[in-house]
Amino acid sequence: MNSDTSAAAKKGADPARLPAHIAVIMDGNGRWARKRLMNRVRGHEQGADVVREIVRTCRKLGIGVLTLYAFSTENWQRPKTEVRALMLILKKFLKSEQQEMRDNNIRFHVIGQISKLPEDVQAAISETKSLTADNSGMILNLALSYGSRSEICCMVQEIARKVKEGRISPGDISEELISDHLFTAGMPDPDLLIRSSGEMRISNFLLWQIAYSEIYVTDTLWPDFSGEELIRIIKEYQKRERRFGKVPQSSE
Numbered sequence: 136m137n138s139d140t141s142a143a144a145k146k147g148a149d150p151a152r153l154p155a156h157i158a159v160i161m162d163g164n165g166r167w168a169r170k171r172l173m174n175r176v177r178g179h180e181q182g183a184d185v186v187r188e189i190v191r192t193c194r195k196l197g198i199g200v201l202t203l204y205a206f207s208t209e210n211w212q213r214p215k216t217e218v219r220a221l222m223l224i225l226k227k228f229l230k231s232e233q234q235e236m237r238d239n240n241i242r243f244h245v246i247g248q249i250s251k252l253p254e255d256v257q258a259a260i261s262e263t264k265s266l267t268a269d270n271s272g273m274i275l276n277l278a279l280s281y282g283s284r285s286e287i288c289c290m291v292q293e294i295a296r297k298v299k300e301g302r303i304s305p306g307d308i309s310e311e312l313i314s315d316h317l318f319t320a321g322m323p324d325p326d327l328l329i330r331s332s333g334e335m336r337i338s339n340f341l342l343w344q345i346a347y348s349e350i351y352v353t354d355t356l357w358p359d360f361s362g363e364e365l366i367r368i369i370k371e372y373q374k375r376e377r378r379f380g381k382v383p384q385s386s387e
Contacts, residue, residue, distance in 0.1 A: 328349070
């Protein structure tokens with residue numbers, strides 16, 4: 136048993152049944168701050184600290200891919216001061232975590248409309264991706280300026296372009312081909328989708344990829360989320376029977 140699976144076993148999770156890919160809708164930073172009579176930015180700062188803990192926990196457990204919904208296409212509509220603060224927090228996070236990602240064999244990746252981000256943030260993303268490009272362990276996947284509908288539109292446009300150029304025929308279009316043209320190409324679909332703060336919605340996140348994901352909604356606001364709660368959720372996930380539309384084994 137390697138160190139990763141040993142860590143999972145020690146926490147009571149079955150190392151043979153860990154989700155290969157966990158996706159998280161991180162919600163509740165603003166409400167967390169408001170409950171404490173703080174500025175919303177303080178909630179985002181606390182949320183960034185939780186991201187650090189969750190990344191470390193997933194790495195220790197042996198999770199292959201962790202995708203975090205950090206900034207949506209709709210988030211650009213927030214007050215400009217809050218958006219600027221979020222971009223600053225993101226830039227600081229990337230700079231501060233580069234060495235830890237290198238030391239822990241974590242490869243950094245981003246999905247979304249990166250060109251819409253400020254140039255200094257784009258530079259920090261490019262630098263972090265370059266520094267971790269040769270890492271072969273967990274993929275830390277940040278969804279930034281991301282919206283699933285816009286992702287699907289980009290996919291359709293790219294496939295249509297290839298059809299027009301004669302590179303593929305309409306009959307070649309399959310689920311696999313579509314997946315290969317999404318921002319998450321090359322990654323497994325999420326096995327487990329977690330949403331914090333108790334909101335019962337998907338919020339335009341990985342609509343194609345989560346077709347058969349197990350969904351877990353926790354009332355915990357993101358700044359109060361922890362590695363221990365993540366492990367409890369994984370243990371709950373491991374109790375579920377994933378049927379993918381098939382008849383339950385007990386009914387056969």
